[in-house]
Amino acid sequence: MLKVTVLGTGNVASHFINAFSKNSDIQLVQIFNHKAETLKTYSSFDTTTQLENLKPADVYLVCIKDDYIEGLIHKINQHKAIVAHTSGSLPLLDSINRDAVFYPLQTFSKDKNITFKDLPICIETKHKSDFKILQTLANLLEAKSYAVNSEQRQDMHLAAVFVCNFVNHLYHIGHEICSQKQLPFDILKPLIQETADKINSKIPREAQTGPAKRNDKTTINRHIHQLDNPDYQEIYRYLTSSIQKTYE
Amino acid sequence: MLKVTVLGTGNVASHFINAFSKNSDIQLVQIFNHKAETLKTYSSFDTTTQLENLKPADVYLVCIKDDYIEGLIHKINQHKAIVAHTSGSLPLLDSINRDAVFYPLQTFSKDKNITFKDLPICIETKHKSDFKILQTLANLLEAKSYAVNSEQRQDMHLAAVFVCNFVNHLYHIGHEICSQKQLPFDILKPLIQETADKINSKIPREAQTGPAKRNDKTTINRHIHQLDNPDYQEIYRYLTSSIQKTYE
Structure with missing residues (x-):
């Protein structure tokens, strides 16, 4: 015991x-x-x-x-x-x-x-x-x-911040967009679940979809205009640019 | 039929x-x-x-x-x-x-x-x-x-980009950190799953955890130093700052 x-x-x-x-x-x-x-x-x-x-x-x-x-x-x-x-x-x-x-x-x-x-x-x-x-x-x-070991653990912790804490903040932004526009957040839940499930069958690099991956400039520009929070605009820009660089 | x-x-x-x-x-x-x-x-x-x-x-x-x-x-x-x-x-x-x-x-x-x-x-x-x-x-x-309607659909689509496409890119960054440090990505999978599951019992604002939420400056600064990709550093800074503003 x-x-x-x-x-x-x-x-x-x-x-x-x-x-x-x-x-x-x-x-x-x-x-x-x-x-x-x-x-x-x-x-x-x-x-x-x-x-x-x-x-x-x-x-x-x-x-x-x-x-x-x-x-x-x-x-x-x-x-x-x-x-x-x-x-x-x-x-x-x-x-x-x-x-x-x-x-x-x-x-x-x-x-x-x-x-x-x-x-x-x-x-x-x-x-x-x-x-x-x-x-x-x-x-x-x-x-x-x-x-x-300690060094590896610090790297795991850093990776965890990206896939958990930052991910949850993106859920929060999605939740806020829905609230502001009187749309039900529930409508996003199957998408959130499927996005998380995908990592069991594909590495994230292969699972990527969306306007940044497709380099769909019209949609990207319209999305940035739709956002009225300047911080969210910056997050949109940086993540889009980083996705685009991943597939250059 | x-x-x-x-x-x-x-x-x-x-x-x-x-x-x-x-x-x-x-x-x-x-x-x-x-x-x-x-x-x-x-x-x-x-x-x-x-x-x-x-x-x-x-x-x-x-x-x-x-x-x-x-x-x-x-x-x-x-x-x-x-x-x-x-x-x-x-x-x-x-x-x-x-x-x-x-x-x-x-x-x-x-x-x-x-x-x-x-x-x-x-x-x-x-x-x-x-x-x-x-x-x-x-x-x-x-x-x-x-x-x-069309306007609401554009907002849903924008929210979807945050909770799916951007989230998947954060999974990709986590995957890259693991690969570079020879750590198994599998170790992050239960965390990714639980983070996604949490939205069924809590709104994302209430589910937030991590160094940005706790305002743990030592860890935040060390994490930024651990990253060698300047784009990932910027993503880390912007998301951390946005989380901090959410809980000000």
């Missing part, structure tokens, strides 16, 4: 807490947050607001904001255990012996369920034996584990 | 031909293309390269490039029937009595199957009776029909 303590109660933490607590091969030892208020949701678990009260565990999973991770890890007086953070950006800390990374490559929202099945988890450790322990943890969640 | 002739053999045409030919309530009368070569695939159907040889039908569905639609429609000497184009951009032609639009809001690739079930089709006609006929055609395909 793997003993795990979760530090944090945000988006990522809440999904791990949920998955660990349902898994009979994982013992969720404790949940830490410095605010007592946010721990109320987890009153059925062993919780603490004091790092010095942390109980022994095999893995301390640190799911807090990047800026606070280093400070917090230094304060955990449990260096005999693995201390793994879940950040896409931060490297391993030299000063901590069993520092590790357990980065789930997914977008988490508090009120939307996530399945860990087949979800990629990027693992980095200083010691091979720690890698195996975190791989076991990923396996117990039925996730897919990948050995990814 | 609704009699339909398809003009064109491209992405959109091929999916309509496939759907019509399998539907026992639709008679696919003929397939037109000006090149005999491209009609070879459809040798089991009645095909023609000559507009003057078009047989009587209830609907002539014009699935060809925007630039050629007007010229071709004028040459179809069958004005007693509905002549419907499938373009997202072109308005109705005043000079044609039963001109109409039958615009499927979807991204089509020749070698990837599409289900028409629940797929939105934007219909515009000059006559109410023609609207009903095209609505019947959509119903027979189990698609969802929407009455969308």
